[in-house]
């Protein structure tokens with residue numbers, strides 16, 4: 001599987017990096033971190049950059065990168081966290097950065113895209129943007145806590161959310177205990 005991960009300047013950049021580090025090593029990961037995400041990361045807990053050999057990092061300004069073309073075959077994209085700025089650009093088709101360009105390519109190629117919008121509360125424009133993207137097949141999956149698998153720590157809470165994103169991408173995992181009724 002070839003997976004593009006866009007990390008934008010919303011709270012939870014460290015969660016995006018943790019997501020990448022937990023991905024199975026057989027997945028080829030193309031990771032893009034926006035300049036605002038790098039600023040936001042400075043305000044978050046100290047997390048080191050994943051450096052597994054299956055991960056390639058790109059600058060958000062690298063508009064000529066291979067992943068910017070539909071001829072380069074990838075399977076899916078997740079933007080995590082997705083800022084309201086990037087959400088708005090994706091909704092109207094602006095593709096002035098590598099992240100928004102790849103998003104636009106994924107749409108035209110009818111590939112799987114997941115957005116994890118991070119804001120609280122959402123305003124009406126943001127909700128309308130999410131509704132529009134959802135109506136054309138984009139999966140809207142914000143970082144939402146669940147309590148049924150009885151997580152005790154922040155690490156376990158994060159694993160629950162990351163496990164839900166893995167589920168959306170059909171990636172096998174053991175990150176949270178599933179509901180069994």
Ligand SMILES: Cc1cc2nc3c(=O)[nH]c(=O)nc-3n(C[C@H](O)[C@H](O)[C@H](O)COP(=O)(O)O)c2cc1C
Pocket residue numbers: 007008009010011034035036037039040043082083084085086118119
């Ligand atoms: C510490 C910090 C936290 C931020 N958190 C959020 C957030 O949770 N959601 C959001 O939409 N924007 C947030 N922002 C604002 C975005 O970073 C800003 O709108 C930026 O233009 C997004 O650029 P990008 O979409 O290219 O990454 C935050 C900014 C900083 C510095």
